[in-house]
Amino acid sequence: MKRSRLLTLAKFLEKIPPKKFDMGIWMKSSKADVPLEKVIRQVKGEDYTCIEPLHCKTSGCALGWGATIPEFRKAGLKLHYDPSGESIDVVFKGYLNFHAAEEFFDISWDAAEYLFNPSSVDENTPKAVAERIRAYATTKKIPHEYHG
Numbered sequence: 494m495k496r497s498r499l500l501t502l503a504k505f506l507e508k509i510p511p512k513k514f515d516m517g518i519w520m521k522s523s524k525a526d527v528p529l530e531k532v533i534r535q536v537k538g539e540d541y542t543c544i545e546p547l548h549c550k551t552s553g554c555a556l557g558w559g560a561t562i563p564e565f566r567k568a569g570l571k572l573h574y575d576p577s578g579e580s581i582d583v584v585f586k587g588y589l590n591f592h593a594a595e596e597f598f599d600i601s602w603d604a605a606e607y608l609f610n611p612s613s614v615d616e617n618t619p620k621a622v623a624e625r626i627r628a629y630a631t632t633k634k635i636p637h638e639y640h641g
Contacts, residue, residue, distance in 0.1 A: 495599045498568075499608075499630040502559045503623040513552045514619045516611035519590065520553035520560075520572055520581045555622045556583050556594055556609045570597050600629075607635045 506514075515521065559565055560572045560583050570593065573584045585593035594605040607613050608626055629635070 494630070494633060495597070496630045498565070498598055499600075499626050501562065501564065502555065503626040503630070505562055506555055506558065506619045506623040506626070509558055509619040511618055514554070514558075514617075514622075515552045516554045516609075516617040516622065518552075518554060518581075519557035519583050554609065554611070555619075555626070556590070557581070559583075565597070568597070603635060604629060 557572065560570045562570075570583065570585045573582045573589075574580075575582070582589050583593045585597040588596045591602065591605045591609060594600065594609055595602055598605075600608070608622075608629060611617050614621075614625065
């Protein structure tokens with residue numbers, strides 16, 4: 494487990510306003526009438542187009558916001574934009590979304606689901622997710638009441 498990365502993410506999440514946080518999607522426009530293309534800046538990657546969200550116009554989940562942390566981006570965690578499906582995924586070394594979380598944080602699939610799946614627990618505010626990440630980084634345990 495890459496504990497320092499988890500703790501960095503937890504600290505970062507505490508700065509995200511609740512209205513900019515949505516555990517149901519990696520990253521999106523925060524306004525329904527604003528198209529996704531208007532809230533991202535495309536950066537050409539090696540074999541895909543990665544993006545940098547324009548923070549004032551976007552909302553996202555814990556892992557999606559994690560992919561905006563400069564230290565994480567430098568290590569290879571990025572947001573990938575697929576214009577054909579108008580969707581955004583989190584990528585790391587060719588792995589997508591929960592698999593990217595597994596590889597980037599060196600955690601199990603169950604841990605990735607517990608930390609980053611909105612249906613895994615009842616409370617999904619930035620503060621609650623940060624606390625969940627910190628607790629896991631400290632104990633390496635997934636609570637038995639986990640819904641996964």
